[in-house]
Amino acid sequence: MxxxxxxxxxxxxxxxxxxxxxxxxxxxxxxxxxxxxxxxxxxxxxxxxxxxxxxxxxxxxxxxxxxxxxxxxxxxxxxxxxxxxxxxxxxxxxGLDGDRRRELTEALLDATLAEFDDDETVAVYTRAEDIELLEELVAGSNAQVDGETECLGGVVAESDTSRVRVNNTFDSVLESVWDDELKHISERLFDQ
CATH class of the missing domain: 1.20.5 (Single alpha-helices involved in coiled-coils or other helix-helix interfaces)
Incomplete structure (x- = not known):
């Protein structure tokens, strides 16, 4: 090799x-x-x-x-x-006026006075525009108009004797009805 x-x-x-x-x-x-x-x-x-x-x-x-x-x-x-x-x-x-306002105010006054004893002196209050109406409605009862209060109408009543105060104003009725019926109102308005 x-x-x-x-x-x-x-x-x-x-x-x-x-x-x-x-x-x-x-x-x-x-x-x-x-x-x-x-x-x-x-x-x-x-x-x-x-x-x-x-x-x-x-x-x-x-x-x-x-x-x-x-x-x-x-x-x-x-x-x-x-x-x-x-x-x-x-x-x-x-805006209620005339007979309708009188009717409603009288119904609220009657319901309010029923809360007091017949012998008690009851002071009632309403809105300034309804004082004359209320004075007519309390004539002959154990109530007297004692002034005005801020409300839509109706009455507020109180007695020193029983220390009871009843608020039967249109405002309080509206508030109560509104609270009770709010669900139904809402359902009706919004078709739930």
Whole structure:
């Protein structure tokens, strides 16, 4: 064997070995790249899922906030409508006159005086505009008009003897009826 042949064999072996190393390195590089791509895909999927979850949560929060705000606005609008109705009823009561006012005032006075003993002197009060009417209505009873009070009409009565005070004003009747019937009024106005 000649030196050239030995050199050629060594070269062939070196080339073969270099080829093996290159192939092993390429295989390792391919494996590393494949693992990196899998990791990248996994990370991408995780991030995408996190973003979708966050979007869903924010959408839910925004929707809930919008629903709550709409509900609050609806309730505020209903309160405004109910207040307008109440104000209109007050205005209608304030505007009662003639026989209707006399009838209602007399009924409230009778109910009020029934709360006191017949021998008690009862002081009654009403709105300034109804003092003359009330003076006519108490004539011949154990009551006397003792002044005015801030109200829509009706009477407030008290006695020093029994320390009883009865408020039978249109305001108190309206307030009582309003409280008792508010649910029905609301249902009728808003078709619940």
């Amino acid at each position: 000649s030196l050239e042949t030995v050199v050629e064999d060594v070269r062939d072996e070196a080339r073969a070995r270099a080829e093996e190393v290159r192939e092993a390195a390429d295989a390792e590089a391919d494996e590393i790249i494949a693992e990196a791509e899998e990791d990248a895909e996994r990370i991408h999927e995780e991030r995408l899922a996190e973003v979708e979850t966050r979007i869903d949560q924010e959408r839910e929060q925004t929707l809930s906030s919008a629903k709550l705000e709409a509900k609050q606005e609806r309730l505020a609008a209903r309160r405004d409508v109910l207040q307008d109705v109440y104000d209109d009823v007050e205005e209608t009561i304030r």
